Amino acid sequence: xxxSDWKNYSTLGIILGSGLNECIxxxxxxEGEIAYKDIEGMKLSTAPGHVGKFLFGKxxxxxxxxxxxxxxxxxxxxxxxxxxxxxxxxxxxxxSLIVTNAAGGINLEYAVGDFMLIADxxxxxxxxxxxxxxxxxxxxxxxxxxxxxxxxxxxxKKIADEISVRVHEGVYLxxxxxxxxxxxxxxxxxxxxxxxxxxxxxxxxxxxxxxxMRICGISLISNMAAGxxxxxxxxxxxxxxxxxxxxxxxxxxxxxxxxxxDMTR
Ligand code: HPA
Numbered sequence: 001x002x003x004s005d006w007k008n009y010s011t012l013g014i015i016l017g018s019g020l021n022e023c024i025x026x027x028x029x030x031e032g033e034i035a036y037k038d039i040e041g042m043k044l045s046t047a048p049g050h051v052g053k054f055l056f057g058k059x060x061x062x063x064x065x066x067x068x069x070x071x072x073x074x075x076x077x078x079x080x081x082x083x084x085x086x087x088x089x090x091x092x093x094x095x096s097l098i099v100t101n102a103a104g105g106i107n108l109e110y111a112v113g114d115f116m117l118i119a120d121x122x123x124x125x126x127x128x129x130x131x132x133x134x135x136x137x138x139x140x141x142x143x144x145x146x147x148x149x150x151x152x153x154x155x156x157k158k159i160a161d162e163i164s165v166r167v168h169e170g171v172y173l174x175x176x177x178x179x180x181x182x183x184x185x186x187x188x189x190x191x192x193x194x195x196x197x198x199x200x201x202x203x204x205x206x207x208x209x210x211x212x213m214r215i216c217g218i219s220l221i222s223n224m225a226a227g228x229x230x231x232x233x234x235x236x237x238x239x240x241x242x243x244x245x246x247x248x249x250x251x252x253x254x255x256x257x258x259x260x261x262d263m264t265r
Pocket of ligand 1: 104105180197199225226
């Protein structure tokens with residue numbers, strides 16, 4: 001099947017981040033899939049644990065398009081390649097996007113395994129995916145004041161409370177990576193107002209916002225950021241935390257999806 005066969009399959013999309021790639025496929029009735037390598041002009045995800053497929057399926061009867069694996073700027077791709085999947089989701093009819101990632105906890109009240117609902121972000125990547133010719137039909141200077149949807153944040157908080165999962169609401173700071181931060185950078189980011197740090201999400205969110213999508217961002221605090229604990233950071237910890245928190249993540253997403261229909265404007 002081609003991508004165009006899935007047009008208007010669902011208005012809801014989800015991007016599965018590091019350590020979270022397998023979470024949703026496990027609870028989804030999969031009806032179809034398209035590998036990134038079969039899509040013209042689409043780059044491949046090379047990051048560990050990022051599969052590289054669009055999945056089409058239902059959770060609790062609600063259709064959803066899942067991106068199993070994302071593209072990162074640190075893979076050496078142009079920003080326009082990193083956000084191409086967002087343009088594809090938009091063309092497929094997606095209007096609401098759940099963006100997930102693994103992030104390092106900067107806020108000292110956070111603990112490994114907590115979730116953070118992204119209330120706002122800081123673009124620390126030194127570039128912007130909208131640089132370039134103006135996109136026909138979209139604003140040149142999109143407003144970013146209300147980027148993360150309040151109804152979605154409140155719904156996730158309510159769900160987390162019901163199922164006793166620790167969630168915070170905080171600010172995500174996006175860096176290019178791929179090196180982790182130094183302890184001095186983390187102290188500086190804390191002063192800037194960041195609660196968690198990661199190497200993704202910001203480009204996709206900027207692009208999705210320009211396209212008018214309602215956005216919900218969820219970070220899994222997979223490790224405490226550099227210098228917070230007296231230990232080195234490792235990708236192994238990031239992936240292991242994802243694996244450990246899988247049941248809670250699945251429960252939260254499933255509950256959200258079953259309420260999604262009630263939240264459409
Ligand atoms: N820093 C940057 N990106 C990350 C981290 C981190 O500590 N953890 C997971 N992704």
